Amino acid sequence: MTSLSGKTDIDWTAFATALAPVEVITEPVLIKKRSRDFFWYSPILNRELKRCFGDLVARPKSPEEMAHVLAVAYAHDAPIVMRGGGTGNYGQSVPMDGGLIIDTTAMDAVIEVGDGFVRAEAGTLMADINTSLQASGQEMAMFPSTQDIATVGGFVAGGSAGIGSIANGALRDPGNIVSLTAMSVEAQPQIRTFDGPEALQIHHAWGLNGVILDVTLRTVPRRDWVGCIVTFDTYEAAYRAGLAVAQAPDIARKLLTTVDARICTYFPKLKGHIRPEKHLLVSMIPIEDRAAFRALIEGHGGHVDLMLTDTERQAAGLPHVYDFSYNHTTLQVLKADRSATYQQVGCPIPPDPDAIAALRPKLGDDAWMHHEFARVGGEIVTFDLPVIWFSTPERLAEINATYTANGFPVYDAHTWNVEGGGLKADYVHLAWKKRMDPKGLLNAAKSRFWADVAHMTPDEIEALGQTGE
Ligand SMILES: Cc1cc2nc3c(=O)[nH]c(=O)nc-3n(C[C@H](O)[C@H](O)[C@H](O)COP(=O)(O)OP(=O)(O)OC[C@H]3O[C@@H](n4cnc5c(N)ncnc54)[C@H](O)[C@@H]3O)c2cc1C
Incomplete structure (x- = not known):
């Protein structure tokens, strides 16, 4: 051979x-x-x-x-x-x-x-x-x-x-x-x-x-988890609410993801189930914490669009909420348009909603934010896995430079080493x-x-x- x-x-x-x-x-x-x-x-x-x-x-x-x-x-x-x-x-x-x-x-x-x-x-x-x-x-x-x-x-x-x-x-x-x-x-x-x-x-x-x-x-x-999708008028509000859930003493959580409204137009399976043109907070919380979660979200100006147990989700024919988190968020976009790509970006610690809000207008229309909340070394952190509309390697380098110059370190997803x-x-x-x-x-x-x-x-x-x- x-x-x-x-x-x-x-x-x-x-x-x-x-x-x-x-x-x-x-x-x-x-x-x-x-x-x-x-x-x-x-x-x-x-x-x-x-x-x-x-x-x-x-x-x-x-x-x-x-x-x-x-x-x-x-x-x-x-x-x-x-x-x-x-x-x-x-x-x-x-x-x-x-x-x-x-x-x-x-x-x-x-x-x-x-x-x-x-x-x-x-x-x-x-x-x-x-x-x-x-x-x-x-x-x-x-x-x-x-x-x-x-x-x-x-x-x-x-x-x-x-x-x-x-x-x-x-x-x-x-x-x-x-x-x-x-x-x-x-x-x-x-x-x-x-x-x-x-x-x-x-x-x-x-x-x-x-x-x-x-x-x-x-x-x-x-634990018995419910999958929740919550909508907000601004990305900053979604991120701020995500942080509040991450810090809440009376709400446990297994997933907290925020997604820019423009990315959500690539989620056809959620059409009719979530308010259009809104920014998302995607989460998993224990069934017994539902009331506290709802109160916190509404206090932050959000709207609870979906809150489903696994059985209810299956009956409704909906995907799991984590299909809209981590690298699955990018995948939903790539299914429709292969010119999209992504990046891996760290964020200031502790998470700072004002810094996120200040960065957004600097990024341009070809980088759409998507944050994951995690606990690393005991601290709450967030990282951005933005959807990026790829044009040239030079433009990607420019986007990377904007992130870094504003205190958001890039962990390059475009290297094989x-x-x-x-x-x-x-x-x-x-x-x-x-x-x-x-x-x-x-x-x-x-x-x-x-x-x-x-x-x-x-x-x-x-x-x-x-x-x-
Ligand atoms: C849509 C999507 C979503 C994702 N979500 C996540 C996520 O939530 N979290 C996350 O961490 N990653 C995520 N990833 C990356 C990846 O899916 C995960 O890291 C996954 O766990 C890799 O498992 P795998 O079996 O597919 O590994 P592979 O892709 O097969 O291998 C990954 C690496 O491990 C090595 N490897 C595999 N088996 C062994 C072995 N037995 N001994 C030594 N080396 C080995 C391979 O050589 C390779 O270098 C995602 C990727 C995609 C495409």
């Missing part, structure tokens, strides 16, 4: 044979499908990544099969990219060097449900984990809005926060990732378990520094890569600095400090 990627000189037929009895996928059309994620959200990444393909897909179904796959890859010096549901946004699971794609979705067992934690194999869908928790009266502390197709391994290796983060923090906050088990890429792959702070080196490292076999995540007591997003800004994760993946086979193209340090020992790499990104 010749190399589909055109980037490797490995005999992929012999490689596939050596992988037996592990399931492999050799059809080019299926390999190409599994070489993509949601990088096309970014026109810049789309141009750079759309022609990057792997050469073969392996689908191990147990740690033993995974060890066999990794040992064969190690023997052939084959580039490896791990893949769960393939919902990452920055080409995280795109095989830029070609090579082997390891699809984890056959490793999908919930291993243990305990009091306050769940341990599941890397390929388990987040939604399946949430379902498995119901009988014990628990739910995930947070989950991505892609939970129906995203795996827990992909969430921990590629995600950061989600539905529940306004109550329980970001994934990286202490206690949320209890531990994880990872396998090294060596002649005889080793299994290592990492707790707390050590697990954070593998978290959001895009599968560069270890193959996650299973993850133990925090769970919280289950792991150091670019702001969470892996020192060399420590590459020292871990050296320990777990001495030949540098795992997704190495995604690190801007790996080639510079690959020849060093882990301790030498670690001593380098900040990457300067």
Whole structure:
């Protein structure tokens, strides 16, 4: 079999044979499908990544099969990219060097449900984990809005926060990732378990520094949530009310999202259910806090358009409220018009409605605000995932500069390197890569600095400090 990627000189037929009895996928059309994620959200990444393909897909179904796959890859010096549901946004699971794609979705067992934690194999869908928790009266502390197709391994290796983060923090906050088990890429792959702070080196490292076999995540007591959509005349009022709900002592919350009215014109499923041309506050609150929530919203000049239990929502044929939050907000727009894109922008801490109001007129008509409220390191924070109407890279740079100049840091969503997003800004994760993946086979193209340090020992790499990104 010749190399589909055109980037490797490995005999992929012999490689596939050596992988037996592990399931492999050799059809080019299926390999190409599994070489993509949601990088096309970014026109810049789309141009750079759309022609990057792997050469073969392996689908191990147990740690033993995974060890066999990794040992064969190690023997052939084959580039490896791990893949769960393939919902990452920055080409995280795109095989830029070609090579082997390891699809984890056959490793999908919930291993243990305990009091306050769940341990599941890397390929388990987040939604399946949430379902498995119901009988014990628990739910995930947070989950991505892609939970129906995203795996827990992909969430921990590629995600950061989600539905529940306004109550329980970001994934990286202490206690949320209890531990994880990872396998090294060596002649005889080793299994290592990492707790707390050590697990954070593998978290959001895009599968560069270890193959996650299973993850133990925090769970919280289950509550009956209602999905609410509330409308306001101004964006500032929606944001101010969101902040008030986030701070309210008598209202719990699992989701708080504000959406500019112009974005809402791309929500056809809500037509007739919400007041047109209004700014939204999208939220999930416990059923018992409904009256307090309504009183707070009306006190802020808002109107409660929808307040539904899950059963009522299904009967009304409406999507879940989190289909309008996180990167799903952008997706609703992209479904209608592929010239839209987005950005990831931090906001002043503590959240400042006046600063948001002052920034709006400076942004121009091609950047439409959408904020998520979360609790990070114990503090209430917001971040903007604006819908941006892409014209040129130069105009995008201008929009970024407007944000930064006004005190809103940009965590660029249009870069394919792991150091670019702001969470892996020192060399420590590459020292871990050296320990777990001495030949540098795992997704190495995604690190801007790996080639510079690959020849060093882990301790030498670690001593380098900040990457300067
Ligand atoms: C519409 C939309 C909404 C989203 N909402 C959210 C959100 O609310 N919160 C959020 O954090 N993200 C969100 N994301 C990003 C993404 O969906 C999540 O991060 C998701 O959890 C990724 O899971 P996945 O299984 O699809 O991972 P993949 O895309 O398959 O992989 C993600 C990264 O993890 C690596 N990886 C996968 N499995 C392993 C493993 N076993 N070992 C080591 N590395 C591995 C891959 O190589 C890749 O680098 C969203 C994306 C989209 C398109």
